[in-house]
Amino acid sequence: MRIYVCVKHVPDTAATIRIKADGHIDENITFIMNPYDENAVEEAVRLKKQTSDAEVIAISLGKESAEATLRSAMAMGADRGILIKSATDHDSLSTARSLCSAIQADGAPDVIFTGREAIDSEGFQTMFHLGAFLGFPAVSNAVAFELSGTSVKVTCEMEAGNLEHVQMDMPCVIGAGKDLNQPSYPKLPDILKARNKPITVLELSDLEMELPASRVEMVGIEPLKEERQPDNIEGTVDEIAGAMVKVLRDKAKVLDG
Amino acid sequence: MTKVGFLIEMKNGKVKPACLGVISAAHDNKTERVALLLEGGSAESVEILEAHGIQRVVQITSANGAIPWHAEQWAGAVVQAMEHFNIQTLMGLASAQGKNILSRVAARLGAPLVMDCTAVDLSDQTATKSQFSGKAAARFRTHGKYHLYGMRPNALDPVTMPGDAMLETFQAEIEETGITVLEVKKGASDLVDLTEADVIISGGRGMQNKDNFDILFKFAKQISAAVGASRVAVDAGWVSHTMQVGQTGKTVSPKVYIACGISGSVQHFAGMKTAGIIIAINLDPNAAIMHKCDYAVCADLFDVIPVLTRKLKEITA
Ligand SMILES: Cc1cc2nc3c(=O)[nH]c(=O)nc-3n(C[C@H](O)[C@H](O)[C@H](O)COP(=O)(O)OP(=O)(O)OC[C@H]3O[C@@H](n4cnc5c(N)ncnc54)[C@H](O)[C@@H]3O)c2cc1C
C-alpha cells in the first residue's frame, strides 16, 4: 500500500508575524509542520503499521527550508520525502495541482492524507482540489479512520457536535482533524534516522503540468490590529452582574428575541 | 445584470440567520440574487429570504424528491444548478456545512474560493480574510470564470430589502461519488453551534473541573448562547474538543464573547479576536486577556456567573 501525506511548512503559532514593505512576511521566525498535518502523518504511520508492505511518503510544496518539515514527518515514521521547490506562495488550486502531478509521477496512491487546514493561509480546500484533480473521493475534518477491506471508514466532525460516518472507495483523500489521533513526539534515534532517509527534490518545471488559470491572488495584507480599551467592571458581585446585563442588553443588544 | 447565488443553510427547518447576513453583500440594483436550497423550502423560508433581498428561490431536488444529506452529491447538484441558471458567483457560509459544500463545488469547477471571508466586494471580486491564525488580514482577488466566497458567520449583519421572490424547482441528476454516508449522528438539536452563536461563554483552566462547566451551560441555556472552552479545559477532558476555541479549535466571531478563567494566550485569541465585544472574568488583573478585552471583570467567576444567570432569568421571565 502506498500512503502519501501532504505536509506544509508554516510559521510557528507563537511567532510574531511582521509584514515587510513588499507585502511578504519576515521569515526570520521559527517554522513548524502545520499542526493538522502532524495528525495526518500520525494516521498515515498508524495505517502503515496495520498493513504489510506499506510505504509512507511525505510530500511538501515550499521553499528549500520546507525540508525541515519533511524531516519531522520522517522522524514520525514516514519512509521518504518529496520536496517540490518553489520560491513563491501558491493558492490552494495550484498547490493541489502541483501535489497531484508530483504524486502521479511518483506512483499510484491508495490513501492520501492532508490536514484539514493550513494555519497560515487558512484555505480549507486543498484536499478537495487534490481529490478532484486525481478523480478520488475526498473528505475533511476526519476524527476517526479505519481500513475496511478495499474501502475505508471515516468519521467526520460536522457542526455542533454532529458526526458523519462514511465509507469511501480507495484510493481516497482524507483531511485530518485534531481529534483524529494524538501525534507522538519522535524520539532521538528516530530523529537521527530521519536524517538519512531519502528526499527527492523537484522543481515545478519538472512536473508535467500547467498551473490553473483560475486563481486567488493576494492583493494586500496587513497586521490585524488588536486595540481594545478595556473598561473595568467593579463593585459587589450584584453590581458586577448588573453591569454585565446592561452590556448584553444595551450595548450588544443580544437579549431581545 | 450579474447573478449571485447564495447557498442557504437550514437549522431545525428554518433559514439560518447568518445566511441572511451573507445576502447583504450583494444588495445593489445591478445584481440578481438567487437562493439555492437543498432542504425544506417552506413558505416561511421563502418569506424571510424575499424580505432580505432574494429575487429567486431555487429548490434543488432529484427525481426522488429532496436529496438526503450527502456533501458530494449536494455539491454536484449545486454545480448543475449553477450551470443551468448561469450562476458564476456563489456565496455561502464558512460554517461546517458551508466549508464542506463550497470547497467541493470549487473543486468540481476548478474555481477560486476564498473561505472564511470577513468582507467581500463583488464589484471588484475581492474578499478580506484572516491569515496566520488571525494575526493578519489579507485582501484577495479571485480570477477565473467562477468566483466563490465563504463568509464567516456573523461577519455581515442581515439587512432587510423587501421584495417578491420567484419560486422554482431544479431537478438535479444524482451521481456516483465513491462515498457512502452510513450514518449522521446528531448532537443535541438545541445545541447552538459555536461558529454561529451570537453569544459565547467560554471556560478555561479556572473552571477547575468538568462539573463546574454546568454553570456555563446554565447561563448559555438562559440566552441561547453557545459554550466554548480553552485548550487546557479540553485537554483535561472536562469538555469535548468540538468546543475548543482557538488556533487548533474553532474560529468564532460572536457579538459577545465571555471568557471565564481564561488567561488569553495568543493561540486562544487566534480563535476569537474578531468577536464584537469581549468580556473577561479573571481573578488576576494582570492576565493578558484583561488588557485585550472590552470589559475586564476582576472577580471570581464562581461568584459572578450564577448571579448573572439569575438576573437574566428574572428579565426573560
Ligand atoms: C500549537 C498550539 C496550539 C494551541 N491551540 C490552542 C487553542 O486552539 N485554544 C486554546 O485555548 N489554547 C491553545 N493552545 C494553548 C495555549 O497556549 C494556552 O496554554 C491555553 O490557551 C491556556 O488556557 P487557559 O487560559 O484556560 O489556562 P491558563 O493560561 O492557565 O489561565 C487560567 C486563567 O484562569 C484564571 N482563573 C483561575 N481561577 C479563576 C476563577 N475562579 N475565576 C476567574 N478566573 C480564574 C487565572 O487567573 C488564569 O488567568 C495552543 C498551544 C499551542 C502550543
Ligand SMILES: Nc1ncnc2c1ncn2[C@@H]1O[C@H](COP(=O)(O)O)[C@@H](O)[C@H]1O
Ligand atoms: N504547500 C503545501 N505543501 C504540502 N501540503 C500542503 C501545502 N498546502 C496545503 N497542503 C495540505 O493541504 C491541507 C489543507 O490546506 P489549505 O487548504 O491550504 O488550508 C494542509 O493541511 C496540508 O496537508
